[in-house]
Amino acid sequence: DIQMTQSPSSLSASVGDRVTITCRASQGISKYLAWFQQKPGKAPKSLIYAASTLQSGVPSKFSGSGSGTDFTLTISSLQPEDFATYYCQQYNNYPLTFGGGTKVGIK
Amino acid sequence: EVQLVESGGGLVQTGGSLRLSLRLSCAASGFIFSNYSMNWVRQAPGKGLEWISYISSSSDIIYYADSVKGRFTISRDNSENSLYLQMNSLRDDDTAMYYCARGIRNRAKDPFDYWGQGTLVTVSS
Numbered sequence: 569d570i571q572m573t574q575s576p577s578s579l580s581a582s583v584g585d586r587v588t589i590t591c592r593a594s595q596g597i598s599k600y601l602a603w604f605q606q607k608p609g610k611a612p613k614s615l616i617y618a619a620s621t622l623q624s625g626v627p628s629k630f631s632g633s634g635s636g637t638d639f640t641l642t643i644s645s646l647q648p649e650d651f652a653t654y655y656c657q658q659y660n661n662y663p664l665t666f667g668g669g670t671k672v673g674i675k
Numbered sequence: 676e677v678q679l680v681e682s683g684g685g686l687v688q689t690g691g692s693l694r695l696s697l698r699l700s701c702a703a704s705g706f707i708f709s710n711y712s713m714n715w716v717r718q719a720p721g722k723g724l725e726w727i728s729y730i731s732s733s734s735d736i737i738y739y740a741d742s743v744k745g746r747f748t749i750s751r752d753n754s755e756n757s758l759y760l761q762m763n764s765l766r767d768d769d770t771a772m773y774y775c776a777r778g779i780r781n782r783a784k785d786p787f788d789y790w791g792q793g794t795l796v797t798v799s800s
Contacts, residue, residue: 602786604724611774611793612716612724617786624788655724659784662738664714664726 570594570658574667580675585646589670591639591656600660603632603641606669607652615654616641646672677705677789679775684794687765695765695798701758701775701791709733709753712778712785715760717771718793725771728760732781743769765798772796 571594581587591601599619604612614623616632619639629644643650651674656667683699701713715728728749729738737749748761758775772793778785 600784600786604787606724611790612776613790614786614788617779617788657724657726657787659786662729663740664729666724666726669723 569663570597570661570665572656572658572665572667574654574656574670576670577668578671578673580673581646582675583646583648585675587643587646587650587672589641589654589656589672591634591641591667593637593639593658596636597658597660599635600658601632601634601639602657602659603630604655604657605650605652606655612655617659643672677703677777679703679777679789679791681773681775681791681794684773684796686797686799689765689767689798689800695763697762697765697796699760699762699773699794699796701760703756703758703777706777708751708756710781712781713749713751713758714776714778714787715749715758716774716776716790717769718774719768719771722771729778729785730758736783762796765796767798767800769796770798 573592601619603616606612620632631642653669653671655669680702712731727740727743730749746764750759774793775791776787777789779788
């Protein structure tokens with residue numbers, strides 16, 4: 569199985585900050601990488617697929633990059649509604665696997 | 676509007692039995708269900724996301740996570756716009772919120788787009 573490792577596991581940031589989350593795959597997955605946002609008590613929301621393609625309706629303050637084994641999710645200017653947990657997921661091979669999550673909290 | 680609504684969760688008390696079962700459903704609306712692959716993903720309390728099963732649009736391709744293989748069965752009824760997860764031999768570590776999620780395209784490497792709100796399964800001995 570492909571292991572997905574996210575870092576950091578948590579971070580504290582202020583409104584307006586630029587935030588970057590990294591995700592590393594245990595083997596190459598090309599660009600078959602997705603990002604999700606989850607708020608407490610809510611279902612996950614799909615943000616990005618194919619490493620850098622925004623899902624419909626997702627604001628452009630979110631961006632993704634990377635290929636192979638190393639990927640990043642960037643939030644250009646953190647807003648109050650962005651405080652949440654973010655997960656990466658590889659869909660190159662089954663079983664599909666998720667990273668452990670990065671909790672973005674308020675500083 | 677795309678909607679996925681899960682149901683069928685609840686409390687299952689094993690009482691030492693290994694034969695307890697539950698069937699989850701995911702009702703789809705707002706899109707042509709038969710054109711899309713579907714998945715089940717679960718999340719144990721306070722934990723991360725775990726993918727557990729995939730089914731292609733015509734049910735010809737099915738995958739399972741090792742943690743549920745042989746105990747859970749995914750299926751769909753395109754005439755009823757519904758996805759199912761038959762869960763047998765439930766264990767305490769199956770306790771989780773169960774989500775259905777739609778694949779963007781009916782391809783082998785298919786990212787998710789829409790998720791349901793989840794249904795909670797609690798297994799207690």
